[in-house]
Amino acid sequence: MRTLVIIGHPNPNSFCHALAQQYIDAGRTSGAEIRVLDLSTLRFDPSLRNGFQGAQDLESELQEAQALLKWCSHLCLIYPVWWGSTPAVLKGFFDRVLLPGFAFKYRPSGLPDKLLAGRSARLIVTSDSPTWYLKWMMRDAAIHSVKHSTLAFCGFKVRVSRVDNVRQSSPGKRTQWLNRMTSVALQDHRH
Template structure:
């Protein structure tokens, strides 16, 4: 199976990077092919510009968008790994979605105005970290809201079947043992799903 991991964290010594390494190791241990698109390392431009709109509408997909779309086309599964900032995707990842999951590539509208997801053959998985403890987000309904805006609002909208979404909260105050358990959860979950 071909896996595409889209990774959005600026620091190589972050816990998100440890999650990335664990995810890659788990998938490769089962013989899967893994491609990582580290958006910060790539210097990915997240701004959907007027030029982008014009080019996409005329069928002349800008080169950097076409490159990322080719990785998505080749993938059987797409995994997003990112920290939660202000209850949303980091700007670089939001811009990746804005630019790469474009109309006519990831979705379109039928003649009756219904949404048609064009990535229906793909499976999706997300891993999100945040500083706020999970119990707070769970009790306030925030976890469910986040799932609705990402799992449904991005993946399902484009036809991608979301298999799971792991949320790791309290990262800034968690100890090494807790973090090791989180990494174990990442590996076990990926091995079970794929």
């Protein structure tokens, strides 16, 4: 399996990065070929300046990101919930990379073609809030927008793993979550 792991946290010392490393290590142990895009290290303009109406040259790192998205059969996306949404760098990444003609294609009528169909995805989402609060009070916006409005729209079949109450978690709980990433990676990379 060819897996692309995208880390959507802008701080390289974040718990998201630790979860990602655990997932990557377990996936590689299972025989998966894994490539990593760490958004904390990419340098690009996150603003889609002309919307879909005009051309905006892609930075070389975003061209490489598109090539990796075409290459992968599985995507693992790890990000925190901030203000009921994704970090700005991740939203900007989606805006700039998942473009018409690459990730989807408009038709004269009906729903667009899903140009990244046939791929699976795993969201690993961290939050300081409990899951019940995100689901019932925030209507799960940070997951819904990525799962349905972004990845499924482009053709991915998406599964979700949640890591909640991070701010109040104990070292023991964090170790449990890290160990859980091993199980998640092995589940994702079963042959």
